[in-house]
Amino acid sequence: MSSRAPQVVAFHPAPARAQRVYRLEASALQLDGDWSLDLTRVTRAAYVQHRVGDSLMRRLDLWQGETRRTIGWNGAAGSWIHDADAYAFLALCGATAGALQEVNPGLRITWGEYGRSRLALFVIGLLAVLAGLGIFAGALASGVSGGRLTGAALPMALLVLLGGGLALVNAPWRRLPTLEPAALPPILDAMAAQGREKAAS
Known part of the structure; x- marks a missing residue:
């Protein structure tokens, strides 16, 4: 005791x-x-x-x-x-x-x-990555000028990096x-x- x-x-x-x-x-x-x-x-x-x-x-x-x-x-x-x-x-x-x-x-x-909360964070991170890449691809496809694209690159890169980090840390297959x-x-x-x-x- x-x-x-x-x-x-x-x-x-x-x-x-x-x-x-x-x-x-x-x-x-x-x-x-x-x-x-x-x-x-x-x-x-x-x-x-x-x-x-x-x-x-x-x-x-x-x-x-x-x-x-x-x-x-x-x-x-x-x-x-x-x-x-x-x-x-x-x-x-x-x-x-x-x-x-x-x-x-x-x-x-x-x-x-752990559990459902961990899965939810993984999904949020994955969606952030997809959103960042999607915005970048959409900007390229729309013919945005190089200067404007460069100015928007940092926020999009941060979205991808932060989302990727969140998804990686909370990946369901990671013990x-x-x-x-x-x-x-x-x-x-x-x-x-x-x-x-x-x-x-």
């Missing part, structure tokens, strides 16, 4: 959302007024992070059979380093992973999006990496340390 002291972590999951209060004990995670999860019975886990424009989304999904419990945070990618809620979220995820290592050591945490729970806290600690360093500079 773990001797881990109980922790209470509170943060706003998004700028316009009410504060949520989590309580992490030796083998249980609770969201006040909502749910309680026995960490010894967690069957799947995934840490997910996305950036779309200036929006940054991070979450830790914990599954017990078919029931999913999520710790999530959303904010601005350009200013999260100044957001105390973002650091509280990272700390809670790290502490939860540490608790999982102690009470559920055989569990593996998937790194990245997602997994890690033991003990490996997640150092990653999140490093992320937080880099954020604080940038915020102080």
Whole structure:
């Protein structure tokens, strides 16, 4: 049995959302007024992070059979380093992973999006590539002047590159990496340390 002291972590999951209060004990995670999860019975886990424009989304999904419990945070990618809620979220995820290592050591945490969401991101990326190539082909076929075509080339190339990157990362045939729970806290600690360093500079 773990001797881990109980922790209470509170943060706003998004700028316009009410504060949520989590309580992490030796083998249980609770969201006040909502749910309680026995960490010894967690069957799947995934840490997910996305950036779309200036929006940054991070979450830790914990599954017990078919029931999913999520710790999530959303904010601005350009200013999260100044957001105390973002650091509280990272700390809670790290502490939860540490608790999982102690009470559920055989569990593996998937790194990245999965399931239907992953397929949707793949399709979005593929459509962006096709749109970029289609716009370029249409411009060539319409006889647009070289100067105008050159000016539009950069946005079209960015669309293709960003879409291609999104599709490649989320390709259904690519196996997602997994890690033991003990490996997640150092990653999140490093992320937080880099954020604080940038915020102080």
